[in-house]
Amino acid sequence: MLSSRAALGQARGTAAVGQPMPYGVKLPDNPQRAKRPDSVGFAIVGLGGYALNQMMPRFEQAERAHVAALVSGNPDKLQRVADAYGVPPQSRYSYEVFADIASNRGIDAVYIALPSGLHAEWTERAFAAGKHVLCEKPMALSSAECERMIAAARRADRKLMIAYRCHFEPYNLQAMDLMGQGAVGQLRLIRTEQSYRMGPTSPMENWRANRALAGGGPLEDYGIYGLQAALYLSGEMPESISATAFRPSNDPRFAEIFAHVSSQLRFPSGAVAQLVTSYDSAGINAAEARGTEGALMMQPATAYSGNEMVLEAGRDRRKFAPGDSTVQFARQLDHLADAIRDGAQIRTPGEMGLRDLRLIEAIYGSAETGRTILLNPDGTRRS
Ligand code: NDP
Secondary structure, three states, X not given: OOOOHHHXXXXXXXOOOOOOOOOOOOOOOOOOOOOOOOOEEEEEXXXXXXXXXXXXXXXXXXXXXXXXXXXXXXXXXXXXXXXXXOOOHHHEEOOOOHHHHHHOOOOOEEEEOXXXXXXXXHHHHHXXXXXXXXXXXXOOOOHHHXXXXXXXXXXXXXXXXXXXXXXXXXXXXXXXXXXXXXXXXXXXXXXXXXXXXOOOOOOOOOHHHOHHHHOOOHHHHHHHHHHHHHXXXXXXXXOEEEEEEEOOOOOHHHOOOXXXXXXXXXXXXXXXXXXXXXXXXXXXXXXEEEEOOOEEEEOOOOOOOOOOEEEEEOOEEEEEOOOOOOHHHHHHHHHHHXXXXXXXXXXXXXXXXXXXXHHHHHHHHHHHHOOOEXXXXXXXXXX
């Protein structure tokens, strides 16, 4: 394990740089359908795998959101994608001219789908241009960055939402309801595992292996789903955290990031959450909440589609099918649109992203020092 985060090299800078067309992208055959007159126009910033394969195709299902503009560092990709989605030439931007979006009245909001280490800078730039922001998870790589983003939103008097899609996903919503109703009795234990095996790569080749763009690695990228689940299934904030992080030597994938992070959260009720996340073990995406009367088990827990959920209590085993998980993408777009147009309360605001970065910092702090870290209810360290 590394003695300090700062000791890790930063082989690649944090400039926004265009990338090739991601693998497996299917562009739409027809431009977007017309939306209602108060539909919110989004500028998509960063035409990567998640934006092109998941989010952009789902605008079609949103009632009140449409793709109004694109921002990319790859001009050929920009043209192909813009043509397919029917984005006019005057609404296509490079990173260099991003500030010009300020005068484009068709853009209400900016969707930040850049590598995580670029979220803070480009969110602040979007607010400086007077736009609302939907920012991908993790909100940023430090709580200090999150605080700056929240302050920028306030100054600009614009909305800031973090794209925590599970808060719009039927299985996770039902899990929150069931836990709120005491479906497992008194909660004792939560266990979450978010892992996969990263293929051969290096910090120069892949931003996910690069500390400046990915932070500590799997925890910010994938384990954050387990952290989120632990909080929304328990309905509590941890009062203490202990953790361990592992980085193998002589593996270019982990030259700058951790391979595994494992943490234990203790809640005021006495319940405990054990969270594991890894970039170097066989794939799993699971969450389980176990109480005095039963257990709620989700696997996959937070997938784009195909989630499964079972409640076991005594001899009863109940399987749930609360709906199509793929609605989560359009629902989060419509949610921000409702906040912008009607002033609806944002379910996943910047403050939630900040809370999670504080906990992530506590996890790394514990892993680094080998000590349990005590927390205030807002996730800051108890002195
Ligand atoms: P990709 O690597 O596929 O795409 C990132 C895009 O960002 C690139 O294609 C590029 O777009 C742009 N970019 C600008 N500067 C850089 C740079 N220096 N290095 C690499 N790319 C750069 O990443 P993902 O789409 O998988 O992830 C993007 C964000 O979405 C991350 O924050 C991630 O955490 C989040 N995410 C969220 C998921 C969810 O379920 N909510 C799932 C997956 C990712 P261009 O070429 O157009 O400039």
